[in-house]
């Protein structure tokens with residue numbers, strides 16, 4: 001018999017430049033009830049923007065710029081401070097804390113964090129320099145401030161364990177590759193998992209019947225080809241640097257480029273743009289933190305890039321068109337890999353969910369593959385804030401639909417937590 005699910009569950013998502021937090025209550029059943037959400041964005045481009053929204057009996061909505069937030073640890077401390085002052089929440093009732101950990105190596109399931117997992121996540125920090133170190137600072141703070149709650153790691157990489165070896169392997173010496181774990185791991189897996197389930201519900205199909213191409217476009221951006229409900233290929237690789245460009249990341253480049261960009265590529269240094277103290281090579285620093293549309297346009301805000309591009313700014317047009325071009329590379333190749341049998345192309349993430357212009361530009365190019373282009377609903381996504389999935393296809397195509405999904409990595413962790421007996425006491 002399933003043990004009862006009672007108590008509060010906190011979900012913490014340390015993104016490269018943001019911290020997103022949700023608090024849920026479980027009252028014996030398996031349906032989590034949302035109590036509040038909080039987000040801190042622009043952590044690496046101060047002032048950080050803090051928002052706190054409680055949806056319980058006394059709704060509260062706080063939005064402010066906070067200068068004292070300089071990293072993920074101070075962002076989390078600020079959240080706890082506001083939680084204490086503004087919400088009638090007993091922190092002692094938090095039984096589980098779900099942490100998004102971007103790089104989990106070969107872990108395939110979520111795990112309660114003890115010393116061994118902590119060291120494992122730490123060792124993998126080199127392979128996700130913008131992420132694992134930041135998540136670790138929040139995890140250690142939770143272990144010390146909320147010692148009675150389980151801290152559980154949910155890995156972005158787990159969803160991609162199904163990618164076949166001929167796609168996950170690189171064409172390099174396999175003795176070295178196996179010894180050092182050099183292969184494609186893929187990321188944004190919690191988001192892809194949420195999207196797969198939500199789209200399956202929306203289309204009234206089993207996830208195992210679905211072939212999707214999903215674009216998760218945020219500060220970090222990736223694409224995933226989902227075949228019969230399983231990840232078949234994705235654009236990020238050994239690290240979240242490969243594939244599409246991002247806010248400060250170059251995405252895929254000719255690997256030799258970096259040695260022509262700088263003659264200090266291998267020199268180890270501290271990345272001053274990072275919120276944590278980890279050391280990386282100059283090559284990693286340049287390609288993770290000094291590239292992307294920030295390097296082209298001076299801003300990490302793709303909304304601003306789009307507005308300025310429309311007014312004719314050359315560099316912003318370059319950034320917009322370059323991003324669209326790289327997205328098309330994956331859309332074309334993933335259609336071939338899926339044998340042309342695609343139920344839907346799905347847009348998600350901060351840019352995918354908000355950029356009317358990028359969706360329209362990409363959907364226009366997809367018409368040659370049998371897509372219908374976007375309808376007027378493409379401009380109405382924001383007004384449908386209570387919809388998780390929105391169909392923006394022109395007409396009502398049977399397949400090859402164009403959808404937008406409001407992804408929620410925090411909810412996905414809580415859902416997985418609720419469905420796993422091992423995180424709930426039998427007493």
Ligand SMILES: Nc1ncnc2c1ncn2[C@@H]1O[C@H](COP(=O)(O)OP(=O)(O)O)[C@@H](O)[C@H]1O
Pocket residue numbers: 015016017018217218219220247300301302303304306349350351354355356
């Ligand atoms: N109206 C908009 N149009 C296009 N992009 C937007 C808009 N609003 C926000 N964004 C982009 O969304 C990004 C954040 O996406 P999100 O998925 O929340 O990021 P993270 O990768 O930090 O989780 C911002 O960096 C910004 O570029």
Ligand SMILES: CC(=O)OP(=O)(O)O
Pocket residue numbers: 014015016017102156187188218219220221240
């Ligand atoms: C993996 C990754 O890039 O995550 P995020 O987009 O949250 O930074």
Ligand SMILES: [Mg+2]
Pocket residue numbers: 015016218219
């Ligand atoms: Mg994110």
